[in-house]
Amino acid sequence: xxxxxxxxxxxxxxxxxxxxxxxxxxxxxxxxxxxxxxxxxxxxxxxxxxxxxxxxxxxxxxxxxxxxxxxxxxxxxxxxxxxxxxxxxxxxxxxxxxxxxxxxxxxxxxxxxxxxxxxxxxxxxxxxxxxxxxxxxxxxxxxxxxxxxxxxxxxxxxxxxxxxxxxxxxxxxxxxxxxxxxxxxxxxxxxxxxxxxxxxxxxxxxxxxxxxxxxxxxxxxxxxxxxxxxxxxxxxxxxxxxxxxxxxxxxxxxxxxxxxxxxxxxxxxxxxxxxxxxxxxxxxxxxxxxxxxxxxxxxxxxxxxxxxxxxxxxxxxxxxxxxxxxxxxxxxxxxxxxxxxxxxxxxxxxxxxxxxxxxxxxxxxxxxxxxxxxxxxxxxxxxxxxxxxxxxxxxxxxxxxxxxxxxxxxxxxxxxxxxxxxxxxxxxxxxxxxxxxxxxxxxxxxxxxxxxxxxxxxxxxxxxxxxxxxxxxxxxxxxxxxxxxxxxxxxxxxxxxxxxxxxxxxxxxxxxxxxxxxxxxxxxxxxxxxxxxxxxxxxxxxxxxxxxxxxxxxxxxxxxxxxxxxxxxxxxx
Numbered sequence: 001x002x003x004x005x006x007x008x009x010x011x012x013x014x015x016x017x018x019x020x021x022x023x024x025x026x027x028x029x030x031x032x033x034x035x036x037x038x039x040x041x042x043x044x045x046x047x048x049x050x051x052x053x054x055x056x057x058x059x060x061x062x063x064x065x066x067x068x069x070x071x072x073x074x075x076x077x078x079x080x081x082x083x084x085x086x087x088x089x090x091x092x093x094x095x096x097x098x099x100x101x102x103x104x105x106x107x108x109x110x111x112x113x114x115x116x117x118x119x120x121x122x123x124x125x126x127x128x129x130x131x132x133x134x135x136x137x138x139x140x141x142x143x144x145x146x147x148x149x150x151x152x153x154x155x156x157x158x159x160x161x162x163x164x165x166x167x168x169x170x171x172x173x174x175x176x177x178x179x180x181x182x183x184x185x186x187x188x189x190x191x192x193x194x195x196x197x198x199x200x201x202x203x204x205x206x207x208x209x210x211x212x213x214x215x216x217x218x219x220x221x222x223x224x225x226x227x228x229x230x231x232x233x234x235x236x237x238x239x240x241x242x243x244x245x246x247x248x249x250x251x252x253x254x255x256x257x258x259x260x261x262x263x264x265x266x267x268x269x270x271x272x273x274x275x276x277x278x279x280x281x282x283x284x285x286x287x288x289x290x291x292x293x294x295x296x297x298x299x300x301x302x303x304x305x306x307x308x309x310x311x312x313x314x315x316x317x318x319x320x321x322x323x324x325x326x327x328x329x330x331x332x333x334x335x336x337x338x339x340x341x342x343x344x345x346x347x348x349x350x351x352x353x354x355x356x357x358x359x360x361x362x363x364x365x366x367x368x369x370x371x372x373x374x375x376x377x378x379x380x381x382x383x384x385x386x387x388x389x390x391x392x393x394x395x396x397x398x399x400x401x402x403x404x405x406x407x408x409x410x411x412x413x414x415x416x417x418x419x420x421x422x423x424x425x426x427x428x429x430x431x432x433x434x435x436x437x438x439x440x441x442x443x444x445x446x447x448x449x450x451x452x453x454x455x456x457x458x459x460x461x462x463x464x465x466x467x468x469x470x471x472x473x474x475x476x477x478x479x480x481x482x483x484x485x486x487x488x489x490x491x492x493x494x495x496x497x498x499x500x501x502x503x504x505x506x507x508x509x510x511x512x513x514x515x516x517x518x519x520x521x522x523x524x525x526x527x528x529x530x531x532x533x534x535x536x537x538x539x540x541x542x543x544x545x546x547x548x549x550x551x552x553x554x555x556x557x558x559x560x561x562x563x564x565x566x567x568x569x570x571x572x573x
Contacts, residue, residue, distance in 0.1 A: 027066070034053045084140075126252055465516065
């Protein structure tokens with residue numbers, strides 16, 4: 001009898017352990033509600049009405065664990081149409097929740113709501129969410145933190161505290177008016193008036209000392225800073241005076257740790273760094289600074305945002321402490337940008353392998369850059385000439401979004417013929433010296449064109465920067481996938497020479513990569529996610545000018561390889 005009871009208890013105990021492990025692995029459902037509403041915000045001594053989520057700027061933090069299901073109800077109370085993109089979430093079979101307007105959904109109109117329903121599969125780290133229609137993400141953005149599964153440790157020292165820091169841009173004007181003016185006149189957009197840390201411009205701007213982000217720390221501790229570049233148009237250098245940062249993650253993928261004093265993030269990119277504070281209380285406070293990296297020809301916001309790193313001490317006052325200021329690279333420091341980017345490597349461990357495709361089914365070559373469209377008749381424009389408007393393109397195709405349906409919806413119901421074409425060029429139709437003397441004809445074509453891929457196609461894509469209307473870096477974001485960065489360099493890609501130097505062992509895994517200014521980058525990914533997926537430059541004006549395209553990934557043969565049907569509350573156009 002005793003033996004039977006002991007055996008029963010042992011079985012019950014093992015079952016409980018198994019059940020808890022399975023439950024932890026499966027995750028839970030987490031519910032959020034985003035109310036899109038207006039709020040008056042004062043920055044730089046000016047008060048303006050902005051669009052917010054739940055009245056917060058930046059918006060609320062969304063937190064989940066790997067394996068969790070997220071159901072986020074977005075209710076639109078403003079006259080602007082809205083949609084939310086969960087930047088970096090792979091959206092396996094749930095493309096209806098990806099968020100870019102007129103790509104995977106029609107926008108949510110005033111008085112309407114939509115529940116974004118998706119499961120976080122095989123991902124953990126720092127991501128973010130933002131509006132994905134016009135320039136609404138200027139104020140509608142926030143952090144999306146994916147914690148590891150329960151009882152799974154980080155592959156680096158456990159931090160004492162975790163702190164999201166979002167870089168942004170502040171416009172005194174209405175950002176929607178800024179982009180509309182640029183598109184109407186054909187000119188580059190007016191620059192923002194300030195950069196921000198977590199919505200605050202800081203003491204280097206007029207009338208902003210009280211609006212300063214302060215990071216309070218204790219001596220001898222390790223902090224995980226979750227850095228997110230939510231700026232519209234600016235890549236940004238970031239540093240903390242007299243402190244070294246250890247990079248441990250990029251775009252929610254762990255990397256081999258490396259130390260640096262300065263971090264560079266393009267718009268859309270995230271980077272996790274460990275900050276180890278000084279062992280004893282220092283008699284000083286320290287500036288945290290961010291300033292643009294830019295090599296283009298236009299006008300940008302070349303100002304510096306400052307926050308303060310301050311040590312807590314129960315007996316000492318910080319009022320009269322000196323402030324130590326760091327230095328940053330020159331605004332056009334392409335060499336620093338390239339060297340920093342090359343430091344990133346995947347862990348490539350047994351727990352976190354680098355599953356880079358070794359065999360490639362399809363190869364593509366995309367020339368990325370600016371161009372022009374003709375000025376409308378009887379109108380004088382302010383583009384490169386008074387008869388042209390600025391445009392941007394991939395392989396000379398400037399993308400046109402549909403406005404009466406979404407690409408995904410038209411594809412799913414089999415009525416895409418009048419919405420998009422499937423003849424997107426796999427390489428430039430007319431090759432030229434991409435980073436040399438630009439061609440005389442800068443005109444680009446316009447159209448809604450996609451590339452169609454069979455399920456589980458392995459893809460190698462070379463993204464080639466161009467010198468048309470000036471060379472500059474382009475942060476390219478791919479929805480629905482992570483990819484491996486297998487090679488990069490300056491000048492024109494050489495298909496006979498450059499692939500021999502690819503890194504197929506531990507290339508970094510990302511969702512947003514910077515094409516070097518005047519150079520190229522090669523990526524590989526596995527097309528294992530059925531749906532329609534946008535790929536675009538995350539500099540917002542370039543997206544507005546058409547620097548985007550889309551991939552259509554067909555269903556596989558098995559039931560778990562097919563796109564799920566749209567939800568019942570799917571927004572209607």
